[in-house]
Amino acid sequence: MEVVRRVTCRLLAVFLLFCCVLAEWNTQDYLKREHTLVKPYSGSGLAVPQWDFVGTTMVTNNFVRLTSDHQSRQGAIWNTQPCMIKNWELHVQFKVHGSGKNLFGDGFGIWYTKDRNQLGPVFGNKDFFTGMAILFDTYSNHNGPHNHEHPYVSAMINNGTLHYDHDRDGTHTELAGCEAKFRNKDYDTYAAIRYQDNILKVSLDTDGKNGWKECFVAHGVKLPIGYFFGASAATGDLADNHDIISLKLYELDSITKKEDSSDYRGLPSADFFAAPRDHIEDPKGAFMSGGGWSGWKIFIIIVLSILGLAVCGVVGYVIFNKNSDYSRKRFY
Incomplete structure (x- = not known):
């Protein structure tokens, strides 16, 4: 009996070791390296393989700084490879910090869009874009109980015809959103953007607890394949350091029983949008119109x-x- 027990224990140990190795292999197999940005960033010379840098973006050994803590800056990074995956999850490690205590801005965005490398007024990217934006807005410039607290994370789906209104925090084009205190943290901050079977889910780890906290879930979202991933940031009269530490894209399997064999190539769309919140106009030229x-x-x-x-x-x-x-x- 003792011999049988020892043999059984050894076989069980070998089986568990095999399962652990297989699980690790499967995880790495789903990581899409052509859409992933991790340290060390630099390739040959100043180029970073499969990524373009525009505007004020600066690459260091530890982070990619889209904007420094100075006024009127715009910077972005863009993947050079179009994404041909239908179901995916993007993990973003980022850091937003600066010297401002009460006044800071403007924020940054994570993009999945048709066009790339085009700087503009929407957190460093072009307006009237085609695709999806996850916006991390740090600039609070409005008064009134109708407004949410900042920083604020929101999603926008655009078919190229919608304008992002900064004065209203994108209220009338917002898909969904949540408040998140991610600025000036002493620990790492993360976001997970999951798109699976026409469901968009954003989760955050901004409390230093090493666990995801759901920000929002939006159903009926249609994103075509062949778009590009990117990140951009902007500062105006107010400023912050906007750093991207890593971008990791994972391919996901479909969880529905009925597999859709066709790859969607139409315009981005969503079945439901957040209800617009009323906006109280500040008097034009009034002293308090600039903020709280x-x-x-x-x-x-x-x-x-x-x-x-x-x-x-x-x-x-x-x-x-x-x-x-x-x-x-x-x-x-």
Whole structure:
């Protein structure tokens, strides 16, 4: 019996080791290296194989910086290989950080679009794009209870005819979204973008807990094959460092019983969009139209108040002296 027990234990150990090796092989087999960006980034010279860099993008040993913490910057990276996979999941390791405490921006986007290498006003990419955008918006510039907190992660599906409205945070073209505090973290931050059987799901790991937290799920999303993956960022009057550390694309199997043998090549579309939220217009030219009660605005208000009180005091003193002189003259 002792011999049988030992043989059984050894066979079980060999079987478990085989399963572990097979599982690791399957995981690596589904990683699509032609759509993956990991350290070390550089190939021969300054080129990075299968990736293009445009704008202010800077490649270092530890990260790809789309924009630095300076005003009016735009940068992007784009995969040179079109994606011919129907079901996939993209893991993004990123870091957004800067010196700003109350004021910072603008944010970055992860793209799956028909066109690439075109800088523009939508977080560093062109407007009226064709494809999908996952937008990481850090710029809070509106007042009112109707607005969500920032930073904010949202999705937009565009067939080339929709305009992204920065003044309304893309409210009227938003597919879905969630709030996420991913800025100025001391630990790594991640996003997982899964597209499987016409379902788009975005999950985040921004709390340092090494686990995914669902941001949103959108059904009825149709994305054609043959588009390009990319990442872009922009700064305006406000700024941040926007760093991409890695992009890893995994091929997924279909989970539906009925396999669709055709590869969709139509325009991107979605069955449902988030209900538009009302937007309260700020008065044009008003002092507070630029944002909330930030530190510098409070300081300016205090200075203007002090100056106003000083002017009132001087005017009152002059009027008082004139009235006193007039009263004395009446007795002569």
